[in-house]
Amino acid sequence: MTTNDNQESTNNNNAIDAAEDKTAIINPESALAAAAQAEKSDMKNNQSNQDKPLSAASNKVKDAGQFGKVAVIYGGSSNERSVSLDSGAAVLQALQNQGVDATHFDPKHQDITELRDYDRVFNVLHGRGGEDGLLQGVLQWFDIPQTGSGILASALGMDKVRTxxxxxxxxxxxxxFSLLTADTDWQQVVNMxxxxxxxxxxxxGSSIGMTKVNNLDELPAAYATAVQCGDAVMAERWxxxxxxxxxxxxxxxxxxxxxEPADITNFYDFEAxxxxxxxxxxxxxxxxxxxEKHLQDLSLAAFRAVDAKGWGRIDAMQDEAGNFWLLEINTVPGMTSHSLVPMAAKARGMDFDTLCWHILAQTL
Incomplete structure (x- = not known):
């Protein structure tokens, strides 16, 4: 859980040069501005995407009352609680701005059976409990429509190895990659x-517990950091x-x-x-x-393989030889000021409020 937070956009050095194909944006607000600039350009990919209509479900919802009573679930007890609180608050505000009868529901402080009082759920519960199939199973049992993927895709997506x-x-x-245990031969991992x-x-998710290892001696400490988040730990080729x-x-x-993190020798970690x-x-x-078309097609294939639905995010790398490598899937991406889903939606001409309405409409 691909992404998401407060930020300030005070850097005037992020001006967008419309004549350039590659535009550096130092913070998310400028990223949205860049997306808007790209939307107006004649670039083939962005223009063709912009011209595509929204889904039939989104278009057929003309009145907020059609959604009924909506629970926006966020918070929870996972290590991503703080991010979920930020994401959920933004989604709740966006829905309320449009007249949706939406209420915050935090399973850390409320009985999950209270969800029976709602007509549908917008899930912004990042991490374990909300993104791993557990909440999806409860809602399916209660027969309550929910945003995003179902039990299978959620459980698979939260397990990096099985994905x-x-x-x-x-x-x-x-x-x-390779699975690690306390008894792993570190030299063998490096050899492989x-x-x-x-x-x-x-x-x-959210890069929690991750460490870049540059030499053999750093492996035991990196494993010790990761195992604090659970017994299952993996090493992946950089x-x-x-x-x-x-x-x-x-x-x-x-x-x-x-x-691109400020320190390009590092990775896109929780702080970044x-x-x-x-x-x-x-x-x-x-x-x-x-x-770009190839990477989009690869990502769609990866998304479908996991049986993901509705919305999500695929993370990938391109190596120095030009090959693309899938990293992981996020089935409940962040929706904060630093998040990537709103940036991409903006490049399709969709503001944040419209994005939230659109995702909720998938439950109808």
Whole structure:
């Protein structure tokens, strides 16, 4: 859980040069401005995306009363609670702005059976409990329509290893990896995957518990950090190159976003995602039309393979040889000021309020 937070857009050095195909944006507000600039340009990919209509479900909802009573679920007890609180508050406000009878529901403080009083659910509960199939199963049992993916896709998507195994079985390129335990032979891991490596908890999102490892001696400490988040820990080959995220809504891949942390030798970690304002976002992403289309198609195939529905996000890398590698899927992406879904939606001509309405309409 691909992404999402407060930010300030006070850097005037982020001016958009319409003559350039690659525009650096130092914070999300400027990223949205860049997306709007791109929307007005004659670039083929963005123009064709802009011309596509919204889903039939979204178009047929003409009155907020059609949604009935809506629970916006956010908060929870996972390690991503703080991000979920920010995401959910933004979604709740957007829906209320449009007259939707929407209420905050926090399962950390409320009995889950109280959801029976609602007509539908907008799920912004990041991490375990909300993104791993548990909430999806409860809502399915209660027969309450919900945004996003169902039990299977949610459970798979929250398990990085099983997601990658599935992609491998489908012939979709994903970065090589290995499961780790306290008894793992670290030298054997390095022999198999090389250096540097990225060490990850298998069942966490938002880059929580992740460590980049540059030499063999750093592996035990990186494992100790990751295992605090759960017993399942993995090592993944470090892909040197460019990082991208692909937002998917209604089985359509939106304009690709390229991410670049201020320190390009590091990775897009929790701080870069939520707390820093010096991460660069590129819309357009800098790929040529053919490569962007290829990456969108690859991401759609990965999304469908997991049986994901409604909306989500695929993270990927392009190595120095130009090859694309899938990293992971986020089935309940962030919806904060730093988040990537609103940026991509803006590039499709959709503001945040409209985006939230559109996602909620998928429940009808």
């Amino acid at each position: 990658k195994q599935l992609w491998q079985g489908c012939g979709l390129a994903t970065a090589p 995957l090389g250096l540097p490596l990225i060490i990850k908890p298998v069942h966490e 892909i040197t190159g460019r990082e991208f995220t692909i937002v998917i809504i209604d089985d359509e891949a939106y304009p690709v976003i390229r991410l 995602k939520y707390n820093r304002n010096d991460t660069s976002y590129y819309i357009p992403c800098g790929l040529n039309d053919a490569d």
